[in-house]
Amino acid sequence: MSANSRLTIAAHALTWIGLYQRRGHEVATSEQIATSVNTNPVVIRRLLAKLSKAGLADSRRGAGAGWMLARDLATITLLDVYQAIEPGPVFALHRATPDPECVVGHGIGPAMAAVYDDVEAALRRELGKTTLEDVLRDILKAA
Amino acid sequence: MSANSRLTIAAHALTWIGLYQRRGHEVATSEQIATSVNTNPVVIRRLLAKLSKAGLADSRRGAGAGWMLARDLATITLLDVYQAIEPGPVFALHRATPDPECVVGHGIGPAMAAVYDDVEAALRRELGKTTLEDVLRDILKAA
């Protein structure tokens, strides 16, 4: 378990809600989504809470409660989802600061940070190319 | 500590060896490198062992032992280093297989895998653009 599966699960949840709503239902419960994802409802609620804060999903409480999309699937990219749930960078610099007396130790941090910035930008650019509508289309096409 | 720092440390180690050799020394010891990186020599030896298997570094044992580059800094890209030390993917699919009876649960895996392939390709393309010679140049320029 080196990488995490949050982006996969979050995309799954939102796509599921979108399709469910498209079939005429008002809201989807975390239990229904968890059944499709095959995990615990709390895992779903935790992720949807972050997506809600980012303005991608909305919840209704009380009886007949559940989740709905705050935006159409076509207007949500995987980059939106990624930024809503992943705070940290992909690559880390040194855990302990390297020797500042050494030329390499002194300069390697900024040098690598510049590269990592470009890499993350490329990653975001790529994630921004795909919407959840694209994902749903892929899913329905394969079915 | 969400992300790991191996690429940073490996690039640091190789660049350090390169500069050290350029200054007229035959080999660099893991202890010297560890001092610049500010970590334990075993951490360096573990990484260099993988880089050695990938054909980027070489070691000499016995007395007067140490590490040297197997290729010039200008011919080693960060992608070479990345592939030598990082086996796993950046994004993971579901930990437990989702409900195959559900349309979304059935199709989301392949759909996301296709996106992740493109993302990893973009990441590799970006890492391939920078050589360790570029990194060293950056370091010396800033000094």
Next chain:
DNA sequence: TCTGGTTGTAACCATAATTGTTACAACCGT
């Protein structure tokens, strides 16, 4: 007003990744 189902969130656990550390056999130039 009460009931029942759901959200929102805290708390805890198991597992695994990451990094640091100690230890030691294997190696080899001198």
Next chain:
DNA sequence: ACGGTTGTAACAATTATGGTTACAACCAGA
């Protein structure tokens, strides 16, 4: 033979991840 270094195993400390239980807050409808 000596002494310094590699190569690697073993273990510990810290953290991330995901699963689970628990429960207060919430609210539509009876």
